[in-house]
Amino acid sequence: MQQEYAQRREQLMARIGKGTAVFRSAPMAVMHNDVEYNFRQDSDFFYLTGFNEPQAVVVLAPHHEEHKFVLFVQPKDPERETWTGYRVGVEAAKERFGADEVYPIAELDEKLPQYLEKADRIYYQLGRDRPFNDTILKHWQRLMRSYPKRGTGPTAIEDPAPTLHSLRQIKSPAELELMRTAAAISVDAHNRAREFTQPGRYEYEVQAEMEHTFRLRGGMGPAYPSIVASGANACVLHYTENERQMQDGELLLIDAGCAYDYYNADITRTFPVGGKFTPEQKTLYEIVLKAQLEAIAQVHPGNPYGQIHDTAVRVIVEGLMELGLLQGDIEEIIKEEKYKPFYMHRTGHWLGLDVHDVGVYQHGETPHNLEPGQVLTVEPGIYIAPDIKPVEGQPEVDPRWRGIGIRIEDDVLVTSAGHEVLTAGVPKAIEEIER
Structure with missing residues (x-):
């Protein structure tokens, strides 16, 4: 080196x-x-x-x-x-x-x-x-x-x-090798967590299983405080207490990644604690998964970075409108950010030596175009807090949707031909994660 x-x-x-x-x-x-x-x-x-x-x-x-x-x-x-x-x-x-x-x-x-x-x-x-x-x-x-x-x-x-x-934004082959290792360890940890999770266990038990894998495989440990959020805790973006006992019928959102020789991975998966989605959970999950897949498809050289977020937002807004959780003109909803009570963060960030790695996202009013060698996360979500308050003019949220939080996140490398999902080894299709 x-x-x-x-x-x-x-x-x-x-x-x-x-x-x-x-x-x-x-x-x-x-x-x-x-x-x-x-x-x-x-x-x-x-x-x-x-x-x-x-x-x-x-x-x-x-x-x-x-x-x-x-x-x-x-x-x-x-x-x-x-x-x-x-x-x-x-x-x-x-x-x-x-x-x-x-x-x-x-x-x-x-x-x-x-x-x-x-x-x-x-x-x-x-x-x-x-x-x-x-x-x-x-x-x-x-x-x-x-x-x-x-x-x-x-x-x-x-x-x-x-x-x-x-x-620093353009990763060398040596850096990418380290990031692939961090991703591979993190993939194993997430897969172990999904196998280990069951009703009655505590969030911190899942955290311990993951972080054991990080160290066992030679990692430095967690790249950031691990988020293991069951039920309504998943609606808290940076929940780290990890103290609650998990219950059947709930979702578990895990946002955790390994640091390996200073380089980081960052993965989020959401899955049912008891193995099966409820109808409401499944419907929202399908929207988030569609938003993530379509956003990842925008990752290729020359595309503006902001197009990733814009794509995810449109899919999420369309899905929430179909469910009656948002209403009105879609362009107005997006422009005025009326979706923010449900989706309040950006769709990703640069990744490397820092979890939120260095580099610009736009140059003033000029968009930053993606280049081969950049690594970024793609992580849309929907969060319907128990006490959610929609913006003025939007409908009240039916109780059956409340307390559901879903995020799906992968680490994506921009390649000369398009992109490579470094963390694809963690399943996210419904048929793969239900049991």
Whole structure:
């Protein structure tokens, strides 16, 4: 993979020209008191280096004569490593990660200026790490004060995200291999969950079965908090309590995916706890499945990203109108978003190193057209909460529909010929999931 990381750095440096890019590692997050969460590296930092330790900085200076790729890392410290784990250290980092130079992180203030002083701008994302923001601003302001005497130095700070994230959006063969593995593990976990589910079991038991599969198969664990939502809980989009006992006659909505070597899968399936849909559940499920299949059919190079959502919305609105849950002119319903009490989210998102991965969805008023190598989710749904309140002018919802929530989600790769559903191994046709 080191060749892959080097190629990514070269691509970014070619785009920033005479600038210098600076990236800070993710901070350690505290769970409670002095107990920390497992460390998860910042995705941009990891994408460029593969380096998986905190307290680190990467500098890319394509204009520098000797050091174009520089790392600042924690030095070896046997006493601290006894408590918090092994560190790569300064000497080994240079060899293992291919840096032109590696310094202890304590030397950042001293060494950083030499990589900034001849840059025309600093590429840095001012954001979450306020102390490090202050460090960058301090060095920039110091160089700006001496600019009149030298005539060189960074005259601006520019966010590298638009440049870097356009690279991250197109997945390489190596990235796709990791995403296929994450998808395959997640497929197995979902299939196990469906087999395991039965009335009387608890949502957390299903969650445990899935997350056991994630780790057993070599995954890092859940890509995001697993959603295991039975009955009316399925109408809560990000329900994560997973505490309820499942009952016969209900649906179970599972939204869960595995993280594998930092790359993620994201799958949702909805199926009957007792094995058979009720007539109302089956009718709504058929609408959502049709919306998803027709939306997936829109995934091919050159198609506007927004067409996926527009297609799903139209199918859902048509289906709800046939059932009398919406009424009026279909174009008006769509334009004024009168369907939102039933379907309140978009139909998907980019997927990769982040579950909601980086990349634009449109350029101002200009749509973003799909390109080969992009991976996205397609996830329409219908949610009829027990206390649903339709918009003004729409009918009241008959009680027989209330408390039903359905979502179906797959991970889809844009290919040169069209698309590939990476998570097709989890059944979703009614005849395949009923028992």
